[in-house]
Amino acid sequence: MAMPSDELAPSSVARVKVQKTDSDVTSSDSVVVEEPLEIRIKRGKSEDQLGITMRTPGADLELAAGFLWGEGFLKSPDELISVKVCADKSLSLRQRANVVIAEINENAEEAVRILERRFTITSACGVCGSTNISDLHKREVKKVEKAKHSIQELAQMVELLDGRQKIFEKTGGLHAAALVNPEGVAVWVREDVGRHNAVDKVIGAALMDKKLPLADWTLVVSGRVGYELVQKAVCAGISALVGVSAPTSLAVDLAAEFNLTLLAFARGGHAKQYLPS
Incomplete structure (x- = not known):
């Protein structure tokens, strides 16, 4: 599966001005970048917004692919056709870098809760709740193999x-x-x-x-x-x-x-x- 790189993603680190409480001198410090990433899902000619997550830029294509897998939009790795950064020329480079489009096979099954997936995902917490336990059973997720490491x-x-x-x-x-x-x-x-x-x-x-x-x-x-x-x-x-x-x-x-x-x-x-x- 050939996947384009996400090298256009914004920097993951920013420099900001700081002042310590015991000093009048200002200096700079490094802080982690937190920016929105819009994840879109494409089936054939249909393209929909799946959600927006606050993330640290970098490995955005992997993030989108992993999210789709964990939330049940894919049953097999072969159902993922491509993951790429948005190429809409009407958007600035920065805006395009914050939109990822995952194309999946038209025959891929609908996720159990696909209508609930148009939401904002915060960086502090994933999609959680007791309703998800029943989702795993509906998706026929199997028990994992026993770990062989001690x-x-x-x-x-x-x-x-x-x-x-x-x-x-x-x-x-x-x-x-x-x-x-x-x-x-x-x-x-x-x-x-x-x-x-x-x-x-x-x-x-x-x-x-x-x-x-x-x-x-x-x-x-x-x-x-x-x-x-x-x-x-x-x-x-x-x-x-x-x-x-x-x-x-x-x-x-x-x-x-x-x-x-x-x-x-x-x-x-x-x-x-x-x-x-």
């Missing part, structure tokens, strides 16, 4: 993020996600101001590389583990999810229901595994 090995995988959070090192203001293959190699690492966006980016990268489903792969995230991250992992067939911070009750319940190995508070080679009740 709990000790999984707990150490957060170290794979070390040195690979380049934007965080400059700004201290965003999340990271990594997809680790069965051999323990972090194949894709992405950053974003939204934790769910970072996950969509790595899953989208795997989708565009025709690697889904990701049996015996591990998703590593730099922050807390909410329901939406477990949902995205399960839909991608990922076997284990490791988070640096706390999980939520719904995340624990969903992981147990779909056999996902869930670890949280993973730091310094130690972690807590959350087990079925």
Whole structure:
């Protein structure tokens, strides 16, 4: 699947003026960029706005692809024809860079809640809620394969993020996600101001590389583990999810229901595994 690059995306880091509380001197500092990305879905000649997410520019095509997969707009990687930046000449380059169009096969099934998908997605939270649990069953999402790595090995995988959070090192203001293959190699690492966006980016990268489903792969995230991250992992067939911070009750319940190995508070080679009740 040939996918155009998104190299025209705005910068992910901006310089701003700052003044410390104990000084009259002003200086500059780096902050992470947060801008809207409009995701459109195209079927044949029909093109509709799917949603607008606040994201950190970069890997926007992967973000759109991963979002479509996690929300059930695709049943097979082959249904994704292309993902590209908008080419509407009536828009400025900046405006075009903030619009991504995903073309899918006309025969692809309608998503379970497609009429509810024209919304604004904030960078703070993904699409979440108990109604989504029934969606997964309606979509016939299968239980994931058991993780073959030991709990000790999984707990150490957060170290794979070390040195690979380049934007965080400059700004201290965003999340990271990594997809680790069965051999323990972090194949894709992405950053974003939204934790769910970072996950969509790595899953989208795997989708565009025709690697889904990701049996015996591990998703590593730099922050807390909410329901939406477990949902995205399960839909991608990922076997284990490791988070640096706390999980939520719904995340624990969903992981147990779909056999996902869930670890949280993973730091310094130690972690807590959350087990079925």
